[in-house]
Each structure stands twice: as structure tokens, then as C-alpha cells.
Amino acid sequence: MFDQLVAIIAQLGNMLRPWAFDIATAMVVCLILVFSADVNRLLRRHLLGHSFVLRTFVFIIINAFGYGLLIVKVTPWVARHIAAMPSHWMFLLIMTMFIFIGYWAQRNNQS
Numbered sequence: 001m002f003d004q005l006v007a008i009i010a011q012l013g014n015m016l017r018p019w020a021f022d023i024a025t026a027m028v029v030c031l032i033l034v035f036s037a038d039v040n041r042l043l044r045r046h047l048l049g050h051s052f053v054l055r056t057f058v059f060i061i062i063n064a065f066g067y068g069l070l071i072v073k074v075t076p077w078v079a080r081h082i083a084a085m086p087s088h089w090m091f092l093l094i095m096t097m098f099i100f101i102g103y104w105a106q107r108n109n110q111s
Contacts, residue, residue, distance in 0.1 A: 006088050013087030016094060023094055024079035025071070030101045032067050037108065 016023060043062060047055045082090055 009091050010086070010088040013085075013089075013091035016091060017083065017087065020083040020090075021075070021079040024082055025075045027094075027097055027101075028071055028075050028078060030098070030105075032070060034101055034105050034108070036063070036067065 039062065040059075043058060044055075047058060082093070085093065
């Protein structure tokens with residue numbers, strides 16, 4: 001019974017394997033979206049009382065370039081690690097990560 005369950009999970013993982021890069025992109029972007037509210041709140045708190053120009057500049061640097069660079073640089077790394085995993089672990093990791101992201105978003109009223 002256990003071996004059959006592992007075989008089914010491995011087969012599902014094999015079905016996802018061709019989309020490892022797309023899944024990694026979605027994972028990284030979702031994590032950034034969920035945690036960006038906390039980062040922006042922290043930035044807002046630290047930049048309170050500074051000029052509008054400085055606050056706007058920091059916002060643009062962090063949101064446009066910071067998150068963009070993070071997506072471009074982290075996605076291939078995540079994709080390589082996902083693709084290198086055994087299929088059954090890959091499937092379980094992907095499901096767990098998206099469940100965690102959904103839980104975190106729900107907990108922080110972002111959904």
C-alpha cells in the first residue's frame with residue numbers, strides 16, 4: 001500500500017518535472033508577494049519623516065529592482081534544486097510550499 005502511494009506521488013512529480021522552472025518562478029513570486037507587505041511596512045516605518053523623494057526612490061529601488069533581481073536570480077537556483085530532487089519529494093515539496101504560501105497569505109489577510 002505504501003509503495004503504491006509513493007509510486008503515485010512519484011508519477012505526479014514526473015508530470016510536474018517539465019515545468020520545474022515555471023513552478024520555481026511561481027513559488028518565488030508568490031513568496032515575494034506574501035512577504036512584500038511586511039517588507040514595505042518595515043520600510044515605511046523606517047522612512048517615516050524623510051522626504052517624499054527619498055521614500056519614493058527607496059520604494060522604486062526595493063519594489064522594481066530589488067524584487068525583480070530576486071526573481072531573476074533566485075528562480076533558476078530554485079528550479080535547479082527542484083529538478084534535482086527525486087520525483088516523489090519534488091511533488092511533496094511543491095505541494096507543501098504552495099500550501100504554506102496560501103496559509104501565510106490567508107493568515108495575513110492577503111488573499
